[in-house]
Amino acid sequence: MKAYFLFALKRLLQLFAVCFAGISAAFFISHLSPISPVDSIIGRVSGRSTYSPEAIRALRATMTELFGLDVPLWQQYLNFWGRFVTGDLGPSLLAFPTPALRLVMIALPWTFGLLTATIIINWLIGNILGGLAGYYQNNRFLKAFGIVAIGLQPIPHYIVAFLMVILFGFLWPILPISGGFAMNVRVAWTPEFVLSVLHYALLPALSLVLVGIGTWFLGMRALVSNIVTEDYVTYAELAGVKRPTILFAYVIRNAMIPQLTSLAMTLGLIFSGTIIIEQVFSYPGLGTLLVRAVNEGDTTVVLAVSSIAIIAVATAIFIIDLLHPIFDPRVRVE
Amino acid sequence: MFSVFRDLLRYNVEFLIGVVLVGFITIFACLSFFAPMEPAMVYVVPPDQPPSWQFWFGTNSRGQDMFWQLTDAFWNSLTFGLTVAVISRIISIVIGMMAGYLGGIFDRVFMFFADIFVAIPIFPILILFYFVLRSDLNSFNLALVMACFGWPYDARLIRTVALGLRHREFTRQAVFAGMSPVKIMFEEHLPYVMPIIFSTAMANMIWSIGLEVTLAVLGFTNITIPTVGTTLFWANNHSALIVGIWWWILIPVVLLVMMFIGLFLLAVSMNEYIDPRSRLRRMGA
Numbered sequence: 001m002k003a004y005f006l007f008a009l010k011r012l013l014q015l016f017a018v019c020f021a022g023i024s025a026a027f028f029i030s031h032l033s034p035i036s037p038v039d040s041i042i043g044r045v046s047g048r049s050t051y052s053p054e055a056i057r058a059l060r061a062t063m064t065e066l067f068g069l070d071v072p073l074w075q076q077y078l079n080f081w082g083r084f085v086t087g088d089l090g091p092s093l094l095a096f097p098t099p100a101l102r103l104v105m106i107a108l109p110w111t112f113g114l115l116t117a118t119i120i121i122n123w124l125i126g127n128i129l130g131g132l133a134g135y136y137q138n139n140r141f142l143k144a145f146g147i148v149a150i151g152l153q154p155i156p157h158y159i160v161a162f163l164m165v166i167l168f169g170f171l172w173p174i175l176p177i178s179g180g181f182a183m184n185v186r187v188a189w190t191p192e193f194v195l196s197v198l199h200y201a202l203l204p205a206l207s208l209v210l211v212g213i214g215t216w217f218l219g220m221r222a223l224v225s226n227i228v229t230e231d232y233v234t235y236a237e238l239a240g241v242k243r244p245t246i247l248f249a250y251v252i253r254n255a256m257i258p259q260l261t262s263l264a265m266t267l268g269l270i271f272s273g274t275i276i277i278e279q280v281f282s283y284p285g286l287g288t289l290l291v292r293a294v295n296e297g298d299t300t301v302v303l304a305v306s307s308i309a310i311i312a313v314a315t316a317i318f319i320i321d322l323l324h325p326i327f328d329p330r331v332r333v334e
Numbered sequence: 335m336f337s338v339f340r341d342l343l344r345y346n347v348e349f350l351i352g353v354v355l356v357g358f359i360t361i362f363a364c365l366s367f368f369a370p371m372e373p374a375m376v377y378v379v380p381p382d383q384p385p386s387w388q389f390w391f392g393t394n395s396r397g398q399d400m401f402w403q404l405t406d407a408f409w410n411s412l413t414f415g416l417t418v419a420v421i422s423r424i425i426s427i428v429i430g431m432m433a434g435y436l437g438g439i440f441d442r443v444f445m446f447f448a449d450i451f452v453a454i455p456i457f458p459i460l461i462l463f464y465f466v467l468r469s470d471l472n473s474f475n476l477a478l479v480m481a482c483f484g485w486p487y488d489a490r491l492i493r494t495v496a497l498g499l500r501h502r503e504f505t506r507q508a509v510f511a512g513m514s515p516v517k518i519m520f521e522e523h524l525p526y527v528m529p530i531i532f533s534t535a536m537a538n539m540i541w542s543i544g545l546e547v548t549l550a551v552l553g554f555t556n557i558t559i560p561t562v563g564t565t566l567f568w569a570n571n572h573s574a575l576i577v578g579i580w581w582w583i584l585i586p587v588v589l590l591v592m593m594f595i596g597l598f599l600l601a602v603s604m605n606e607y608i609d610p611r612s613r614l615r616r617m618g619a
Contacts, residue, residue, distance in 0.1 A: 014449060022454040029462045150348075154598035155591055156544035158551055162566075163587070166575065218602070226609065265452050265487060269541075272457030276548050290458060291552060294465050302465055306458035313455045 004325060015318045022310035027080055030303050031073060038063040040297050041093075067299075089307070090300040092293075100304035103289060108308065110180055111285035114201060115274050118208040119263075126216025127259055131252040133217065134224025146221065153214030157273035161207040161280035168203055176200050180284040204281045208274060219262060223255040257328045264320040271313050342607060349603035355596025359589065363412050366405035373398070373406035373560050385581050392581040395572040404586060407560045408593070414473050414546055414561065415539035421481035422488070422538055423531055430489035431519045431527070434496025445493070448486035456483045460545065464554040472556050476549075480542050488534040492527050499523050529608045536601035540594055547590065562590050 038060060046056060064070050068079055083089070092100040133142035152160070169177035176182070181196040227233065228251060236246050275287025282288055286305055293301035342349040371378050377397035385392040391400035433444040463479055464471050496519075499505060508518050543562075549555050550563025557564050565586050569575075574582040 014446075017446070018450050018453040021450045022459075025454070025459065026462055029459070030466060032466070150598065150602070151595060154540050154544075154594040156547055156594070158544075158548040159587060159590065162551075166583075170575065222606075268453060268455040271455045272545075275457060276552075279552065290461060294461055294554065297465075299465075302462060306462055309455050309458050314453050317453050 007325070008322060011318055011321045015314050018314040018317075019311050022314070023084070023307045024077075026303055026306040026310065027077060030299055031076060038067060038069065084307070089304040092301045092304075093296065093298040100298075100300040101308075103301060104286065104304050104308045107284060107286045107289045107305075108312070110283060111274060111278065111287065112312075114204055114208070114278070114283065114285065115271065117201075118205050118212060118274075119270065121205075121209055122212040123216055123259075123263060126213040127220045127252070127256065130217040130220025131224050131247065131255065134221040134255075135228060135247050135251060137225065145217065149214030149217045152210055153218065155211065157207065157211050157276045158280065160211050161204070161277045164203050164207045164210075165280060175203050177203060178282040201283075204277050204283050207277050207280075211273065212270065215266070216259065220252075220255055220259060223258060224251055227251050227255055253327070257324075260320060260324060260327060264317045267317055267320070268313050271309065275309075338607070342603060346603045346606070348599045349607075352596045352599030352603060355592050356600060359408060359593045359596065360412065362405055362589070363408040364405075366402070366409040369402040369405060371399070371402065373403050374558065382577075382579055385585075391585050392579070394569070394582045395574065395577070395579060396568060400581065400585060403560060404562075404565065404589065407562050407565050407586070408589065410473065410559060410561045411543050411546065411563070412593075414477055415543040417474065417477040418480045418484055418542035419535045419538045421478065422484035423535055425481065426485035426489040426492055426534075427524070427527065427531065429485065430492025431496050431523060433489070434493040435500055435515065435519050435523065437497075437500070441493070445490070448489055451483060451486040454483070456480070456545070457548075459483070460549060461554060464549065470556075471554075473559060473561070476546065476555060477542070480545065484538050484542060488530070488538070491530055491534065495527050495530060496523055499526055529604060533601045533604035533608065536597045536604070540597050540601070544594070562586055 041063060042056060042060060051059075068076055071079070087101060089100045089104075091097040092103050095103065129142065129145060133139065133146055136142065165177050168175045176199065179200055181187070181193060181200050185193050185196045187193060233246060233250060236250055237243075241250075275285065275290060277283070278285040278287030279291045286309060290302065290305045293305065343353070366373065375398070379389065379393045379397055379399050381393055381395050381397045383389050383393040385400075389399055389401065391404060393399055394403070429444050429448070433441040460476075460479065463476075467475065499522075504522065505518060508522055513522070546555065546561060547563035547566070550557065550561055551566045551570065553567055555561075555563065557567055566583065569579075569582040569586075572579075572582075574580070
């Protein structure tokens with residue numbers, strides 16, 4: 001048990017390091033830019049009508065102070081962390097003066113739900129089918145599935161989502177292609193609302209499954225087709241252990257460990273894919289918020305979404321790492 | 335090198351298909367040098383013409399000949415992918431080999447950073463770069479940023495191989511013969527790492543071109559540079575699908591899918607070749 005705590009502590013340190021490095025990077029990228037947010041706001045304001053130079057100067061001074069840009073960069077950085085740990089990420093410009101964090105928190109559950117549901121579907125079904133395909137290598141259905149997976153897996157999320165919109169939005173319009181729930185449904189925990197949410201999530205989820213499931217299927221198939229040549233599998237077969245037992249208890253269980261590591265390592269990538277798909281379907285999650293904030297030039301919301309995304313992904317990786325010992329007894333002992 | 339290529343072509347149908355697909359797209363992209371007009375120019379041909387003998391891929395609403403426009407778009411996308419792949423390969427080779435061969439504190443520090451880079455979701459970071467640089471975010475800057483995020487996973491793979499090589503007989507021989515660590519790494523160990531570098535380079539190109547397409551479609555790159563992504567961006571911008579100019583969307587998407595499947599098949603088949611067990615099974619031994 002002590003070994004496990006050490007392992008968890010190491011991972012926890014890593015979690016903090018990732019959050020710190022990622023958020024610092026986000027801060028410096030957004031603050032070292034040659035284009036200051038103050039100038040871009042003044043540009044937008046004065047573009048519509050003419051103001052006196054004094055008014056512009058006063059506005060510039062006010063904005064500089066509001067953004068906290070009147071102090072050196074390192075001071076801004078410290079101030080940023082000081083406010084960050086208290087959960088203050090500044091007001092959004094999209095919906096001034098709503099805090100940027102609140103906008104992010106409204107969007108987060110949508111992304112979280114979509115992401116969790118599709119990752120679980122992809123990982124479980126992809127791995128089980130892949131395991132079967134690696135073990136029963138002559139099965140026609142699994143062979144066909146492998147070819148489809150090879151065809152779909154390398155296509156970027158955006159293209160698949162786009163094709164889904166064309167298919168189910170224009171050619172055969174049976175599924176809703178935009179939004180998170182029907183307009184005439186009230187947001188509450190009623191069966192009607194939940195059904196509507198599920199109905200609207202179908203296409204985004206389907207796109208994510210189509211792109212994502214192949215990775216796990218192909219990875220698992222390759223792993224299992226190597227494991228079945230190991231001596232211990234041959235021995236188990238000769239000893240008359242039932243085939244399903246060999247497959248699930250001896251083969252798939254061993255192959256699960258690298259697949260779990262690989263899930264932790266690709267989570268950032270999967271997250272990126274999800275926010276793109278949200279944008280295509282105007283799903284009310286982080287992706288849509290991020291793109292809207294960029295188009296509106298809203299620095300605080302962009303920074304807030306990036307920071308929360310970094311924390312969320314790092315935490316998810318941390319949790320997956322903590323699950324490791326369940327599958328891999330060696331981690332428990334070492 | 336040549337015999338490896340011949341073996342792969344002979345025993346691996348996936349590799350053959352991959353070579354054909356990628357070769358086709360590469361030749362198509364190279365045609366951009368014979369384009370009769372500057373591909374970025376607009377309103378040079380009658381707009382909205384469907385594919386015909388005169389305009390093979392039709393023309394779009396911006397008055398561009400889709401055939402020549404796409405040759406240039408694919409050329410730019412391919413060179414973008416190659417740039418990212420080359421730069422990130424260099425980073426991952428140097429870091430992976432050093433971490434694996436030198437070990438100790440090098441290993442721990444490098445892998446610590448690799449783990450951090452792996453965990454940071456790149457898409458928000460790229461959007462942030464666009465957000466501050468706007469149209470200054472040209473292809474090369476974007477390639478540089480993406481290369482900085484494309485190395486850690488592959489550096490880990492290379493490190494694993496280098497770790498195994500460190501304790502091999504010939505490495506000790508080389509050390510006793512007085513070879514410097516740098517020489518050992520790059521003359522003795524690099525050939526063993528080469529197959530991994532090729533297969534991960536293909537996977538890296540799929541990743542970087544895919545991200546570039548996504549960013550461009552959202553309008554988050556310099557949209558005046560013709561790439562596959564910006565082609566789709568302009569198509570969406572002119573509501574090509576609703577107007578019924580399907581060839582503006584369908585042809586780039588089909589070509590793009592061909593390129594991705596080709597690259598993926600190359601990566602998969604090379605990966606399989608690296609593992610001697612699956613190679614032997616494939617050759618029927």
